[in-house]
Amino acid sequence: MSEPPPMKVLVYRHALLTRITHWINLVALTLLLMSGLQIFNAHPALYWGQKSTFAEPWVSMTAVEKGGDMIGVTKIGALQIETTGLLGYSGKPGMREPRGFPSWATAPGYRSLVDGRHWHFFFAWLFVLNGLVYLSANILNGHIRRDLLPTRDQLAPRHLWREVIDHARLRFAKGEAARRYNALQKLAYGGIVLIILPLMVLTGLTMSPAVDAGQPWLPALFGGRQSARTIHFLCAGLIVAFVLVHLAMVLLSGVWNNLRSMITGRYAIEVEGDAQ
Template structure:
């Protein structure tokens, strides 16, 4: 953008104009919102299931034979009111009011791993939580297969998500990290495409976290163990599979939070429009003399 000699202001023809580009195909947008629904329900129903035994182990047998590596609970052994705690390895943290011991509807405290407002349903009902979880787990898998098949067919996976060798160079990656830390987002033509960190993150989620979560979920199912007995051994035991499932799910939730935060910082209206209509507005400099 240039300035006029008299006023120092850009003339209308020299101001950046907004150009609408087609950024997301219909199938990408549809599977994106179905994924959002599935991940939300899976998170809340998964925490309902976890609350039935709020501890994680490494190995095959769990509570009776393997020490916990993560546990939520309430300590009622000392004088005074119980204290909620979160234990990671040998370190214990007071989490009263949030984890282990949280407020109930009557205003008192109830012993439960995660609070009621984070579980589906909000009351204790393991059977209903499992039904919600299993139904949306299979919907999630079916939706993921549609996304992958469509992405391979229309070139989205290899054209938009695979980083080029130039983008993988250390200098390019370090520059991209620096831009993200400074909240400097791409503009103009650069905004048409995913940056290297986005590509690597999406590939990590699609290629590592989602398969790990699906396979460990199957490994915890007695019915699937009868069909695929090697699945439990592949993860080092049923309790190890449960722990990996919890970690993978937690990383996916972290990804969602960062993803939403970046969309809000980059321009929520434009980002949301692109995922609803497919149209994304970019600024283009006019080249008039």
């Protein structure tokens, strides 16, 4: 007698607070990134140390003349890449102008350092307050300890390597295993929440002269204000990479199921036979 085919049941995966803070974070981080690029465009170059050595940026986006035309050039160390239309020199054909990132990637779209800072500070406070609500509530209810911290067994090298192989082969958890985050998810979320995002906040504060005056240990902690700016930019890049991988996993593992879980809290898993 053949076994009955697997059936799907809905399980409660995300609490209301988790869902609300998730969507607020999506808006806040998107506008933080776009307004941050607007601020970066005021001086599209990065340095290490306390001061800007204008002749020696380790990253820069500039417009230069080549064969009678202007082109965009992005430099990363000794590497030089022509990026006309995207970085350094962008805009509609015939209306291009020198700017680090294109207008469609910045908030606001027009060139304004002052408005970019206003947008950035507003969404920075929204992000921080939202994060404090999330952390406080989930520490108190045990969600972080119970669901987000990897167990000793999950951190075993053999287990981690098996999960890496499964993800590379697009083999996603089913049944009871789908109720919980796997080790790679926990490590990725933990790295973002506990390391990258706090670094973003601290390096962002370090770039404020008023904060530096009252807390001179902050610039020293990061090796100078320009180093803090570079770390801030790199952390933003890591967050973008995390979001892209996150979106890819959402698409590959089931768009509607993942969206439903973050809207209603309910997630469909496969169970054998009549198991509930």
